[in-house]
Amino acid sequence: MEHLTLHYLNARDVEALAMTADEIIQAQEDSLAAQGRGETVIEPRMHLRPDPAFRGHFNVLRGYIAPIGIAGIKVVGDFIDNYKLGYPSEFGMLTLMDARTGVPRAVIDATAITDMxxxxxxxxxxxxxxxxxxxxxxxxxxxxxxxxxxxxxxxxxxxxxxxxxxxxxxxxxxxxxxxxxxxxxxxxxxxxxxxxxxxxxxxxxxxxxxxxxxxxxxxxxxxxxxxxxxxxxxxxxxxxxxxxxxxxxxxxxxxxxxxxxxxxxxxxxxxxxxxxxxxxxxxxxxxxxxxxxxxxxxxxxxxxxLSTSDIALGWTMLEKAKRLDIGTVLDYT
Structure with a gap:
């Protein structure tokens, strides 16, 4: 098998991208227009509540955007008491994959993506x-x-x-x-x-x-x-x-x-x-x-x-990161 790599963007990388308001809004609007044209797959979200005592839950979002040929999965937690630890209420990770082959393309910290x-x-x-x-x-x-x-x-x-x-x-x-x-x-x-x-x-x-x-x-x-x-x-x-x-x-x-x-x-x-x-x-x-x-x-x-919102913004970030040489390229194989 050929040598495969994937791009990793951590929280500092995402911040370094300095995404503009227009870039963020455009990524969202483009993904919604694709949804309106029937060019997306949005799977029902799943909830995981590990223990009521933790006062929080995880959301698992899955989707596909045909115009960019990318599928993705985001797991994001939402915990009410995180502020007591100095944490944001939500932490997330996004995985992007080639929709035709399943080859992983990127793993991105999705905490900021979720907010944006x-x-x-x-x-x-x-x-x-x-x-x-x-x-x-x-x-x-x-x-x-x-x-x-x-x-x-x-x-x-x-x-x-x-x-x-x-x-x-x-x-x-x-x-x-x-x-x-x-x-x-x-x-x-x-x-x-x-x-x-x-x-x-x-x-x-x-x-x-x-x-x-x-x-x-x-x-x-x-x-x-x-x-x-x-x-x-x-x-x-x-x-x-x-x-x-x-x-x-x-x-x-x-x-x-x-x-x-x-x-x-x-x-x-x-x-x-x-x-x-x-x-x-x-x-x-x-x-x-x-x-x-x-x-x-x-x-x-x-x-x-929507999962497609995360995928669209994550893909826009990935493309910008490649242009600006931001992030870490990891060996996958």
């Missing part, structure tokens, strides 16, 4: 579903992906006002300061959900609760807003979907899996079905389905996270 691609999914959703000139962003949560949510959204819309909130005061204060330093503008840190979200043009919920709790009140959603709630546990009220003109998801089959997610109760109870949703964001990116059609529409976008 989640932010990019939020941003691409907003690109197609937000009101035409959103001025106010309200964001709940300070998890790793929250930074990229706000950074990429502000890259697209340059908000006049950004409000953020999270459960722990030290977390929300440091998050607000980090965003202010990064964006070069004032960021308002609020003490409660209502003052953060009420009346915002774009409303993001990325909390990490231990159990479902209806903290996100339906009455705070103004007509014409875009709402993107993707926290681990449901935070919305039962009538939340009643005020929505459109519900868009990233992948319907993913919405049916596991015990987690904003609309878990609504799906399990039959209130949100394939027939009642507007469709998938990939179809919108591919031009097969309309996104927002006027500024009076109130729209909910629920994304669960």
């Amino acid at each position: 691609r989640t932010g990019a999914m939020t941003a691409v959703g907003a690109k197609y579903l937000a009101p035409s000139e959103p001025k106010v962003l309200g964001h709940i949560g300070a998890r790793g992906s929250s930074f990229w949510n706000v950074k990429l959204l502000d890259h697209l819309f340059d908000f006049e006002e950004i409000r953020v909130h999270s459960r722990r005061p030290e977390s929300r204060d440091s998050f607000g300061q980090r965003l202010s330093d990064e964006l070069g503008k004032s960021v308002t840190v609020t003490d409660d959900w209502q003052s953060c979200l009420e009346g915002a043009d774009v409303m993001i919920e990325a909390s990490r609760l231990e159990a479902p709790e209806p903290l996100f009140r339906t009455e705070w959603v103004r007509p014409g807003a875009l709402v993107i709630p993707y926290g681990t546990q449901s935070t919305v009220e039962d009538d939340f979907t009643d005020v929505m003109d459109k519900i868009v998801v990233d992948h319907w089959e993913q919405c049916l899996i596991g015990p987690f997610g904003c609309l878990r109760r609504h799906v399990d109870g039959g209130k949100v079905t394939r027939e009642t949703i507007h469709g998938e964001i990939g179809s919108i990116c591919a031009g097969e389905l309309a996104g927002r059609e006027n500024d009076s529409e109130t729209i909910l976008f629920w994304h669960r996270g």
Whole structure:
């Protein structure tokens, strides 16, 4: 057998790539458009909960993107108490393989990828579903992906006002300061959900609760807003979907899996079905389905996270790493 190698990118390598907002968003949008054209395979995610006492779980995501000929598998952990050890809540590893032969191409630290691609999914959703000139962003949560949510959204819309909130005061204060330093503008840190979200043009919920709790009140959603709630546990009220003109998801089959997610109760109870949703964001990116059609529409976008998002961004990173001679080439055979 011929000598085979694979590329390894660790966390420092990923940071050295200095991925731009446009690179991250484009990788996400291209993968979604491929999904909309039927050029991807997205296998149902799997959950592994090793022990309830660990207060966390693993997600296993698997997929294939035909235009780049790459299949991939990501394993990512999500552990609530990691902050006590000074760790991010999520650690991940991504493996990329040639889809025709199974030859491994790369192993990439996917901790940053998970945060970036989640932010990019939020941003691409907003690109197609937000009101035409959103001025106010309200964001709940300070998890790793929250930074990229706000950074990429502000890259697209340059908000006049950004409000953020999270459960722990030290977390929300440091998050607000980090965003202010990064964006070069004032960021308002609020003490409660209502003052953060009420009346915002774009409303993001990325909390990490231990159990479902209806903290996100339906009455705070103004007509014409875009709402993107993707926290681990449901935070919305039962009538939340009643005020929505459109519900868009990233992948319907993913919405049916596991015990987690904003609309878990609504799906399990039959209130949100394939027939009642507007469709998938990939179809919108591919031009097969309309996104927002006027500024009076109130729209909910629920994304669960896709393997193809990780694969697309990982592949973009790999190609850039090769150009810049970043990372380590390992002998496989």
